[in-house]
Amino acid sequence: MVKYKLRKGVAIGSLAAEHDGMLSNVFVDTGYLERLSDANEAAFLILGRAGSGKTALIRRLKETTKHVVQLDPEELSMQYLQNSVLRTVAGWGVNLEIFYKYLWRHICILELIRMRYGDSTEMPGALSGLLAFLDPFIKENQRTRDLSRSYLQNYGDSYWVKTDTRIKAITSEVENKLRNDSQISATLNLPPLAVNTKISSGIASRTLDHVEAEVVERAQQIVSDFQIADLNRVVDALGKNGFSDPQNPYLIVIDDLDKNWMPDDSLYLDLVKSLLYTVRELNYRLSNAKIIVALREDIYHRVFQLRSPHEPQREKWFDVEVKIRWTKDQLVEMVDNRLTEIYRGEYTQQAPT
Numbered sequence: 001m002v003k004y005k006l007r008k009g010v011a012i013g014s015l016a017a018e019h020d021g022m023l024s025n026v027f028v029d030t031g032y033l034e035r036l037s038d039a040n041e042a043a044f045l046i047l048g049r050a051g052s053g054k055t056a057l058i059r060r061l062k063e064t065t066k067h068v069v070q071l072d073p074e075e076l077s078m079q080y081l082q083n084s085v086l087r088t089v090a091g092w093g094v095n096l097e098i099f100y101k102y103l104w105r106h107i108c109i110l111e112l113i114r115m116r117y118g119d120s121t122e123m124p125g126a127l128s129g130l131l132a133f134l135d136p137f138i139k140e141n142q143r144t145r146d147l148s149r150s151y152l153q154n155y156g157d158s159y160w161v162k163t164d165t166r167i168k169a170i171t172s173e174v175e176n177k178l179r180n181d182s183q184i185s186a187t188l189n190l191p192p193l194a195v196n197t198k199i200s201s202g203i204a205s206r207t208l209d210h211v212e213a214e215v216v217e218r219a220q221q222i223v224s225d226f227q228i229a230d231l232n233r234v235v236d237a238l239g240k241n242g243f244s245d246p247q248n249p250y251l252i253v254i255d256d257l258d259k260n261w262m263p264d265d266s267l268y269l270d271l272v273k274s275l276l277y278t279v280r281e282l283n284y285r286l287s288n289a290k291i292i293v294a295l296r297e298d299i300y301h302r303v304f305q306l307r308s309p310h311e312p313q314r315e316k317w318f319d320v321e322v323k324i325r326w327t328k329d330q331l332v333e334m335v336d337n338r339l340t341e342i343y344r345g346e347y348t349q350q351a352p353t
Helices: 032-037 054-064 085-091 097-117 120-138 142-156 163-180 182-188 202-225 228-242 265-285 297-305 314-320 328-343
Strands: 045-048 067-071 250-254 289-296 321-323
Touching: 032 054, 032 321, 045 054, 045 297, 054 067, 054 250, 054 289, 067 097, 085 163, 085 182, 085 202, 097 163, 097 202, 097 228, 097 250, 097 265, 163 182, 163 202, 182 202, 202 228, 228 265, 265 289, 265 297, 265 314, 289 297, 314 321
Parallel strands: 045 289, 045 321, 067 250, 250 289
Antiparallel strands: none
């Protein structure tokens, strides 16, 4: 029986897939790759424990797919939301979920437009082409055409601006709309305790309650109405005309959601939850384009603990999940492949197993 010994310092792999130099040559496809790379397949959510292979799977997708871009949560500057006026109005009871979903939708759609219609040097002509195909789709409604044109032109002019700059700009725009409302602005300027402190006079208390309810309602309307209808029309147009070639899918992959890109735990879970719902909706509406998310299972469980009664039960998400699991035979195959790679051309033609 031949005995083998690994040279000092030689390992059969790295703890992190992004640092694994041999991954491309020894990757073991356990059937997940085809489901994820198919833009018309519902599965988009890669679930697994730490170290189970989520990042390796994404890396392989990037190597084998022509049109793919990866979004890094740490580069999105979502921390900007933490100290935003929006967090203050959320404390009043304003639901920011619609805005968070809009933010993710906006980021993903602009990234898809970037891939589909070229880089920054091609953008002016590409934007004209995009607007041209929007016209027949919405020609029956002049206002819709104008809104769609306006939306794309506004963000098209700064098309090559970094994503984190866009997020700050959008958040600041909503903040300005809130501050420009006199009643909301007055409430924002009150000392923190003044908004919730009970006043001794019954009349004054009822007046304060009435003002608070009205302020909350006005703030909710501003947050909920922000550019959402415009973006939805753009999504509809892209879904119908933007990605027509099934042989050339366009993929966005989002990994590293478990890193410390959002220190506020409550806001972090809200953003991850909004991301999952947004991705599910966009994948349904866009043919031949797909957004893929990798997430640790424990975080996924925590997100679903926040589910409100009217939201879909977790069982409704089974069709979009790709749960990474390894059989004994697959693990043996993985190690054998790596040993073969290490011993190739050294000492013997036969590698150990």
